[in-house]
Amino acid sequence: MRAIRRFTVRPVLPEPLTALAELALNLRWCWHADTRELFASIDSQLWARTRHDPIKLLSEVGSDRLTELAGDRRFLRSLELAQADLADYLQADRWYQEWAAGQPDAPRGIGYFSPEFGITEVLPQYSGGLGILAGDHLKAASDLGVPVIGVGLLYRHGYFTQSLNASGWQQERYPMIDPNSLPLRLLRDQSDPARPVVIEVPLDGRTLHAQVWLAQVGRVPLLLLDSDVESNTGSDRDVTDRLYGGGPDHRLAQEILLGIGGVRAIRAYCANTGTPAPQVFHTNEGHAGFLGLERIREFLTGDHDHPVLDFDAALEETRAGTVFTTHTPVPAGIDRFDRDLIRRYFEHYQPLPMDRVLALGAEDYDGGDPGRFNMAVMGFRLAQRANGVSKLHGEVSREMFHGLWRLFDTAEVPITSITNGVHHETWMHPALLEMLESARGDGDTVLDGYDWAGLERVDRQSIWALKRTMRLDLINMARERLAASCRNRGLPSDWTADVLDPDVATFGFARRVPSYKRLTLMLRDPERLKRLLTDPQRPIQIVIAGKSHPDDEGGKALIQQLVQFADQESVRHRIVFLPDYDIGMARPLYPGCDVWMNNPLRPYEACGTSGMKAALNGAANLSIRDGWWDEWYDPAYGWAIPSAEGIDDPSQRDDLEARSLYDMIENEIVMRFYDTDGHGVPQRWVQTMIDTVAGLGPKVLASRMVRDYVEQLYAPAAASSRRLDSSPQAAEKLAVWKRRVRDLWSQVSVDHVESLGGETVQVGSQIEVSALVRLGELRSDEIEVQLITGRVGADDELFDIRTHRITDGVDQTDGVRRYQGVVDTERSGAIGYTVRVVPHHPELASDAELGLAALPAAE
Numbered sequence: 001m002r003a004i005r006r007f008t009v010r011p012v013l014p015e016p017l018t019a020l021a022e023l024a025l026n027l028r029w030c031w032h033a034d035t036r037e038l039f040a041s042i043d044s045q046l047w048a049r050t051r052h053d054p055i056k057l058l059s060e061v062g063s064d065r066l067t068e069l070a071g072d073r074r075f076l077r078s079l080e081l082a083q084a085d086l087a088d089y090l091q092a093d094r095w096y097q098e099w100a101a102g103q104p105d106a107p108r109g110i111g112y113f114s115p116e117f118g119i120t121e122v123l124p125q126y127s128g129g130l131g132i133l134a135g136d137h138l139k140a141a142s143d144l145g146v147p148v149i150g151v152g153l154l155y156r157h158g159y160f161t162q163s164l165n166a167s168g169w170q171q172e173r174y175p176m177i178d179p180n181s182l183p184l185r186l187l188r189d190q191s192d193p194a195r196p197v198v199i200e201v202p203l204d205g206r207t208l209h210a211q212v213w214l215a216q217v218g219r220v221p222l223l224l225l226d227s228d229v230e231s232n233t234g235s236d237r238d239v240t241d242r243l244y245g246g247g248p249d250h251r252l253a254q255e256i257l258l259g260i261g262g263v264r265a266i267r268a269y270c271a272n273t274g275t276p277a278p279q280v281f282h283t284n285e286g287h288a289g290f291l292g293l294e295r296i297r298e299f300l301t302g303d304h305d306h307p308v309l310d311f312d313a314a315l316e317e318t319r320a321g322t323v324f325t326t327h328t329p330v331p332a333g334i335d336r337f338d339r340d341l342i343r344r345y346f347e348h349y350q351p352l353p354m355d356r357v358l359a360l361g362a363e364d365y366d367g368g369d370p371g372r373f374n375m376a377v378m379g380f381r382l383a384q385r386a387n388g389v390s391k392l393h394g395e396v397s398r399e400m401f402h403g404l405w406r407l408f409d410t411a412e413v414p415i416t417s418i419t420n421g422v423h424h425e426t427w428m429h430p431a432l433l434e435m436l437e438s439a440r441g442d443g444d445t446v447l448d449g450y451d452w453a454g455l456e457r458v459d460r461q462s463i464w465a466l467k468r469t470m471r472l473d474l475i476n477m478a479r480e481r482l483a484a485s486c487r488n489r490g491l492p493s494d495w496t497a498d499v500l501d502p503d504v505a506t507f508g509f510a511r512r513v514p515s516y517k518r519l520t521l522m523l524r525d526p527e528r529l530k531r532l533l534t535d536p537q538r539p540i541q542i543v544i545a546g547k548s549h550p551d552d553e554g555g556k557a558l559i560q561q562l563v564q565f566a567d568q569e570s571v572r573h574r575i576v577f578l579p580d581y582d583i584g585m586a587r588p589l590y591p592g593c594d595v596w597m598n599n600p601l602r603p604y605e606a607c608g609t610s611g612m613k614a615a616l617n618g619a620a621n622l623s624i625r626d627g628w629w630d631e632w633y634d635p636a637y638g639w640a641i642p643s644a645e646g647i648d649d650p651s652q653r654d655d656l657e658a659r660s661l662y663d664m665i666e667n668e669i670v671m672r673f674y675d676t677d678g679h680g681v682p683q684r685w686v687q688t689m690i691d692t693v694a695g696l697g698p699k700v701l702a703s704r705m706v707r708d709y710v711e712q713l714y715a716p717a718a719a720s721s722r723r724l725d726s727s728p729q730a731a732e733k734l735a736v737w738k739r740r741v742r743d744l745w746s747q748v749s750v751d752h753v754e755s756l757g758g759e760t761v762q763v764g765s766q767i768e769v770s771a772l773v774r775l776g777e778l779r780s781d782e783i784e785v786q787l788i789t790g791r792v793g794a795d796d797e798l799f800d801i802r803t804h805r806i807t808d809g810v811d812q813t814d815g816v817r818r819y820q821g822v823v824d825t826e827r828s829g830a831i832g833y834t835v836r837v838v839p840h841h842p843e844l845a846s847d848a849e850l851g852l853a854a855l856p857a858a859e
């Protein structure tokens with residue numbers, strides 16, 4: 001409906017209340033309990049009706065009420081406090097300022113690029129876990145004072161709104177958002193504030209324009225590019241219409257805008273606000289990967305007063321300052337394009353040579369498709385440092401991308417892992433968080449101002465009473481939404497007023513609905529599930545939610561199957577499907593659950609974060625050991641459903657895993673939950689709550705995750721970047737050296753290896769190994785000789801690998817050197833060893849970086 005033009009009339013706030021506008025524009029309100037209470041106190045019914053949207057609240061509240069508040073001294077005092085608190089939050093030194101003071105390598109800025117951001121339900125710019133994670137990353141960075149600048153797209157229709165038809169089939173709607181009525185401001189030209197900044201990006205022979213909306217997430221700015229501007233013609237205005245909609249052309253246009261336009265938006269933001277330019281660029285998932293091409297282009301053209309570099313040097317500079325996080329262990333989840341499409345879209349992207357662009361995303365390894373351009377592969381080639389999002393996902397990623405470093409063992413593939421985390425102030429029930437407030441502010445169990453073992457000090461009856469309140473909050477939300485859904489489906493809704501019971505063990509299951517997450521595993525034996533739901537002594541109840549991707553008919557069929565089960569009169573008071581899962585539903589959902597269920601097909605859940613949010617609210621996890629639960633599972637925090645990974649028949653595997661699920665619920669979970677003492681308190685259950693918060697709390701925090709990124713990836717990347725930037729020739733020298741090593745590597749060989757001593761030795765003795773290494777034209781300081789030892793597995797492979805560096809070699813004749821090293825025998829059994837030569841340079845982040853190694857020829 002292009003013909004309709006809109007105006008948004010912003011309310012005129014009486015002078016004493018102008019600070020409300022400032023509070024509404026900084027998204028800190030979405031996790032700051034006191035500020036939320038302040039908004040609620042303006043008009044609690046309207047606050048609920050606007051679904052906790054301060055800007056909507058302020059534009060709908062009557063002027064009478066505003067006049068009244070302008071004279072209400074208690075309100076004005078709370079307003080003043082909230083304003084002062086925000087000012088202090090924005091200005092005071094926080095963790096990063098203290099940490100950086102001792103760190104010469106601390107980056108001045110980090111650009112964090114993501115295709116989606118889930119910060120609040122008011123900004124529907126996310127589809128699921130990836131976006132929520134990005135939102136939590138920004139919030140935690142803000143709390144810690146880390147100088148992050150977020151970059152994303154502003155989708156005019158966001159992600160879709162889900163409802164159901166009478167038969168339970170998912171219906172999608174794409175309501176249009178109006179940025180002017182959201183907590184967003186346009187980025188404007190400093191010298192001419194009437195003019196919004198417009199970013200230009202070359203696209204398929206045209207120029208795409210985008211304006212930049214600024215969302216302020218506490219201390220962190222988030223730049224959202226928006227192609228719906230008058231200077232764009234035709235379909236170019238729709239580039240940012242929807243999240244994950246449309247075909248490959250549309251997706252590619254979005255990704256070009258995000259990556260290339262995103263870097264340009266950061267430059268414009270920094271120039272217009274006097275913010276230092278980021279030294280580190282973080283590609284959160286492959287979709288944002290073109291940011292590396294734009295940075296190469298900047299170095300090629302000498303933008304920002306940087307000396308002009310050639311392509312290889314520009315690539316080194318870019319790699320040094322780029323971090324890439326991969327998020328999917330599902331090969332089909334990797335983002336790929338036809339090479340011809342890339343060629344067409346990048347034709348006019350000067351002066352990048354097309355062959356170099358194409359080579360960055362080429363699947364030039366065993367099993368690769370020569371016709372495809374792979375965004376993950378490009379991500380690894382454009383970033384010197386890369387990671388997965390849990391320990392297990394790190395392992396799976398190293399295997400999945402082994403082809404890029406195939407001369408190395410999978411354990412050496414340079415993809416590390418940082419396990420995801422969640423933002424506690426967003427996801428924890430405020431009253432529970434209050435119980436953890438630490439008067440002392442120190443001690444082993446205190447982190448980020450809360451004592452995670454604090455529940456130990458609270459009497460158990462109070463904990464249990466609070467949990468009942470949390471359950472009741474969820475139930476009230478569920479009843480309201482269910483009634484609305486029934487009306488919408490044309491079904492009677494009178495029965496929904498007393499569905500669910502605040503004293504029944506409450507299970508939650510909510511997430512997107514791709515097939516690997518197995519929404520309907522719980523329906524495997526419907527009669528058994530019915531018995532669990534309706535047990536007269538120890539019943540359970542289940543709250544379920546989740547959206548299926550609009551193109552995924554299979555996912556929609558699963559939702560329908562579940563809805564039809566839950567529609568049955570015999571169970572409908574104990575199992576409910578709530579349409580339109582979003583942050584607004586999720587926030588009361590996690591605190592209200594006693595058990596959080598997750599049954600993905602292992603190992604397809606890269607991390608999973610919903611179970612973390614549940615754990616922070618004292619819920620036990622009941623999950624397949626996948627993602628984060630594989631790493632931190634402990635019987636004190638819940639239950640591990642055994643994974644039947646060895647079983648190839650998927651149906652049989654589902655049967656087995658479902659049976660374990662039912663058994664655990666029936667034999668263990670309800671037994672503990674309903675085992676109450678004389679005061680009605682289930683002591684052992686409350687202990688599980690206390691242990692879960694104390695044990696998992698500090699681990700699952702987004703602040704822990706962001707600190708890990710800062711210390712393990714951002715600071716090393718900033719250091720590499722600074723060293724390459726320290727002289728105009730540093731990057732060029734590195735590039736020249738890499739080329740030289742690649743060209744001469746075929747001359748390198750390990751000619752002979754022998755061990756001095758017998759085949760059988762005693763534990764504790766040493767074996768000396770000697771190797772003859774041919775260097776060809778390379779110098780001895782350009783390589784490293786390594787003695788690799790390990791235990792020998794069934795297929796003659798080494799595991800428990802150790803790498804010893806052998807430094808001193810002795811020249812023999814003809815460019816051959818003899819290197820000698822020692823193998824320690826600490827354990828008995830078969831010890832294997834080999835000698836390997838790898839390139840050596842102080843600017844390499846890992847032995848495997850160049851993918852080059854020389855090993856003895858097989859005998």
Ligand SMILES: *Cc1c(COP(=O)(O)O)cnc(C)c1O
Nearest residue numbers: 128129511582583586608609610
């Ligand atoms: C946490 C969250 C997710 C992600 O859940 P996973 O367990 O990682 O799949 C998705 N959607 C919403 C609304 C969430 O809050």
